[in-house]
Amino acid sequence: MTSSSSSLWGNVDLPPDTHGEWRIGPLQMWIERAEHEWSLATKIVAGGLDESIAYARVDGPATEVPDDAERSRCAVGRGGALHVGPALADRPVVVRAEEPFTLLSGDETTFYVSSPIWLRLCVGDRQWCEFPSLRPSDTWFGPSTREGELCYASRTAARMSLADAPVLPARALTMVRLHNEDDTVLVFERLKIPIGYLGLFAGEDGRLWTHSLQVVRTRESADVDVDSAPPASAGTVALLEGQRQSGPNLLKRTIHALFG
């Protein structure tokens, strides 16, 4: 039995006729190995802020899987080791402030936002499946119901201090530095994090981090710069997953494409 988040990720030794049991925050997962087949069962058993971590290898079939767990099977002729890895969401994540947030002209601030992670299972070098640790709510981000983008809603509020952000095994933290260079105040309730342009890192304390973002607001646009690494406050980190989307590092967006 392990209780360290860093040991959750990587290759898993599961001989035939054994199964593994994982608990990653709100997600309970069972993976059973047969001679030419892998079976997966998952169930959300807690809320998104759950801090539980566990992994154990058990001999014999997984008999204790609940009936309402989601199941899938994968036929494997060639064999190969099972790799369990985290990934970031496949759409942008929208963070909502509890109250409208104001940034004065010429001022800057830093805050930390967390987004749920996805789990990616591979057999050998081939991907088997990918699914969220906790399915976030959908949300629409755009100026109207005709124009915009489908995103995920982050259910956690942004934190102004790292100390206030709990270490959660199934969420990744993004540091956003926001600078208002315009001569008017910036007022917003929602901020869209372009998560597809960020990579995923693991810190030594088990916390998952993404690349940091620098957002500079000018009159009618916002320049988004993706840093080369998580912030220094993350300590020593190891890259787990690269960006889903490649593109120019500097993303120039209209104000309405980032702030709502």
Added chain:
Amino acid sequence: MDDTWNHILSWWAEGGDAAIGRTLLVLVLGLLVARAASAAVRRLLANRTSAQHEMIAQRVTMYGLVSITLIAALHELGFDLSVLVGAAGILTVAIGFASKTAASNIISGMFLMGEKPFSIGDIITVGATTGEVTAIDLLSVKIRTFDNLQVRIPNESLLTVQVTTLSQFPIRRVEINMNVGFDQDVAAIRELLMQIADETELILESPEPAFLVKGLGESGIELMFAAWATRENWLAMRTTLVEKTARALSEAGFELSGPHRKIVFAHRDDAHSPQQ
């Protein structure tokens, strides 16, 4: 009749059999080229433009080449094409009178292609029919309904009736109307429904769900709850929302109010005693 027969015999004697051979060759080659060219156009435009533009380009190529082939074949048979062109005006008038409906459909089809209220692959509702548009042809639009029937709707009628495109915009709203008794706690119902929306992942967090008290009806307070979902999840969300709403209201002890009438029988001794 005898003159015509004599004309054909003399034409045959003057080498008409060779003309027939050439005509058949022109027809076969022309049709093969038309078929190959329209297939090439389709391959060329595949994944580069919409399915509708692809179909239009393919058909224009096909019909154009077939027309040229027919003109060349008539020329080989010795028809004087200048006479044919001269007769075309009269022919057009004759055909116009004879095929008024078809011509109307063709012109309506052109308006539809110009206005583009929907494209191939869109889900539309016309009258009582809802389905996926599978073809926009010269005379009609074909729809595949969800129970897998093909419905042909003449273009002419599409210009005159209301057509609703369900797949135009990326998100859609689900509205649930309900009546509750006059003695029910509307604020508590509102809170309950908002909690359901919050817990249902398919319901969009933004635009926010709306709870409306529409009025006081004959049989209770009229309420409406509206929530948004993506176009793809709309049906699944509606099913989930109705199911969860009915269960939650029932478990919380709220009673939905159906249509009912209170009938008062006038009575000589007790005229104001109501009986339900």
